[in-house]
Structures are given as C-alpha cells and as structure tokens.
Amino acid sequence: MAEGLRERKKRETRIALSWAAVRLAVERGYGNVRIEDIAAEAGVSLRTFRNYFDSKADAIAAREVERSLRIAEELRARPADEPLWVAIRKAIELHFALGEEGHGGQRPPDDKWLAGIRLMMTEPALQGAIARAYARVGDELAAAVADRTGTTGLYPRLVAEVIGAARAVVMAEWMRADPPRSIADLLGSALDQIEAGLPVPE
C-alpha cells in the first residue's frame, strides 16, 4: 500500500488550496482575496486552510516550490555519466517547460493571466514567501549535487545557489523582455557565462 486515502486527500486538499489561492489572487488581485475565500473555493473551512499553510502568501508560493523541486528531482534522474553542467541545463529547462503549460492545465498562457501574475509578483509578502520557498529548494539542489558529484563542503551549496541565481535572472529577464525572448536562449546564455567564470564581456 503506497498511499492511503488519508494521504491522498491531504495532498489533494493542499493542491486545491494552493491552486485556488493562485487563481483568485491573479484574478482579483492579491489584496482582494481573503483566506476565507480561498478556503471556500477549495471546499474546506477557514481553519483548515491554516492547518495547511501559515499564510496566503505561502499557499501561493507552494505551487512554485513544488515545480522548482523538480529541478533537483530531474538532476537526480539524469544519467550519472552526464557532465554535471549539462544535467543542470536540462533540469532547469524542464522547470521552465513545466511553467509554460499554463493554468487550466493545458491552455497556453494568455495575456490577461500573465499580467495578473506580474501584478501579483509585486506584492512584498509574496516575494518573501517565494524567496523562502526557494531556499528550501536550494537545500534539495545542494543535496542532489552532492550526491551526483560525490563532493562535500562549499561546492554543492555554491552550485545550488548559482542555479538559483540563473533561474532568477532568466525568469526576471523573461518577464521583462518585450518583445519576449526565448527562455532556452536566455538560459543557455546565462549558463554559458557562468561556466566561463563570468568574465566581463567583450
């Protein structure tokens, strides 16, 4: 027995809450959503919401974390003889690919949704929650790097943080760039520069 009914329901509730939080925040704006609304949307009580998340921001950040944890997962899944930085490239690419699948599940990201996301991201509380969430992801990444390379000490941690840095830069540039640039190009460029030791261009 891999997973009982209890476990499954819990996971489903968690996802439902997180999803509802994101959707409502994008639609009506972060500040105009009460956690009560989120709970109602997911069909549980307000108090139950609090059993799952410490705050509205955490609920929203949860989706992003889960997605980011895939980077570490993918890093572990890739062939052990693949060079580390090649594996890292692939893993981050997967992360962004998952991000593009949009909300409904399959729909392509439409402009209204994207605008809502951008606005939502300006919320300080949310930035904090997401940053904290990424810190957790960093732990997983460092562990994955340590396992894959058999290294200890500063190295795994450093690589993990730098992966996070690359992810952040690519994401920021992608959100800002108009006309939009290809994520694959941005990511490739960022990692090329990192692998070269970030010499001043030209």
Place this chain on the structure above:
Amino acid sequence: MAEGLRERKKRETRIALSWAAVRLAVERGYGNVRIEDIAAEAGVSLRTFRNYFDSKADAIAAREVERSLRIAEELRARPADEPLWVAIRKAIELHFALGEEGHGGQRPPDDKWLAGIRLMMTEPALQGAIARAYARVGDELAAAVADRTGTTGLYPRLVAEVIGAARAVVMAEWMRADPPRSIADLLGSALDQIEAGLPVPE
C-alpha cells in the same frame, strides 16, 4: 545644506526602531516581541512604527539591508581600473567586516548574542523579509556592476545574483561551521570556484 533636521531625525528614528527590533528579538525571541515594545524602546508610538516598517520582520531586516547595500557602494567606490572580480572580493569582505563589529558597536560577538541571532534566523517570517531585502540589494549591485563594466543585458544581473549566492553560502557555512572557519578563507574559496566556472572539484 546637505540634510535638514527633519531628514536626520527620520533616519535616526528608523535606525533606532530597527536596532530595538533586533535587540529585543535576539534577547527574548522573535515571537515574544510585540511591535508595541519596539516602538516603546525607540520612544515613538506604535502607529509611528507602522509608518516606518510594514512589519516586525522588515524592521529587523532593515539593518541587514543597509549593511548589504554597502557592497554596491564599495563596488562603486573602488578604483575603476581594478579588475571587476578583485573589486567584488574586496567589497564583500568589507560587508562581512562590518558584520563582525558586533552589536554594542565595538564589542566582539559573544556567544549568547550569536545564539540569539541563529535562533532568530530560523523564524520563517524573518527569512522572507531578509530574502526580499536582498532582492533590493541585488538591484543596486546590478546597477553598480553595469556602471563599472559598461555592460548591459543579462551580465550585470547575473553577476549581482552570483554575488548574492556567494554571500549566502559563506554566511551559511560560517554560521554552521564548528570550529569556526575564517570568513576570508571561505569567501576566497567560494569566489575562486565561481571565477573558475564551478568545475566539479578533484
């Protein structure tokens, strides 16, 4: 007239509040401090506290931000003909040097204080606030790098994020290492690896 009375008082109040917040949180634990206490400690009303900071966590994070902003400042201050990564090393070293001056102002960091800091840092809300604060520092850093190198696009941003990564790793390792390791060594090692493009060791 560089700065009027009004400006100076404001700055002083801000510092007093931030300082009081840190001290009280370290002494009695983050959760046992009401913002009312902080305001009282700084000699202003509760409502005024709120005019300065959005939350308790922000007040505490503020000190760290100010200190981190010095990295960008120092980066701008250093001779223009100094190689970028040498300047970065010096700038981050300064950051940590400022951190070691301790609380009272000159006292060396005693164990009780350090333990209090560590405990305080485990607070999720605080981690979020600090992470958000570092994001602001990242903006400054990127601008400083852009000015110094005359580069645009991904590069300044990337360097800024990587500086943040190095700072985070060194700080984490320093807080964890027992017996304590020299910050200069840790930082040197981290930056060496980054400049070499983070090849897998050995």
Place this chain on the structure above:
DNA sequence: CCAACATTTTGCCTAAAAGGCATCTTTGCT
C-alpha cells in the same frame, strides 16, 4: 463488519497585526 484508535477537520475564542483617516506637532521657508 465492528470496535478501538489515530488523524484531520472544524468551530470558537483571544491576541495581535495591518492599515485608513483625521488631528495635532514639528520643521522648513519666507
């Protein structure tokens, strides 16, 4: 299938935080 057990959900309650608004003070300037 049932009964004892474990875990989760929920309602209730209090403390604290968040932030709008009007008013009073202080500072800056002429």
Place this chain on the structure above:
DNA sequence: AGCAAAGATGCCTTTTAGGCAAAATGTTGG
C-alpha cells in the same frame, strides 16, 4: 512671526494567527 509641508499620534475596523477541544473521518486488528 506665520504659513505650508511633512511627520507623529490616536482611534477605529478588518484581517490574520494560532491554541484548544469537540466532531468527523480514515485505519486497523479481531
């Protein structure tokens, strides 16, 4: 001195945070 701008304060309402115990729901051994 006197007026205008900016800041500090008090008061108020809404929302969040989270402890606690009771009810509901899954889990397991007989």
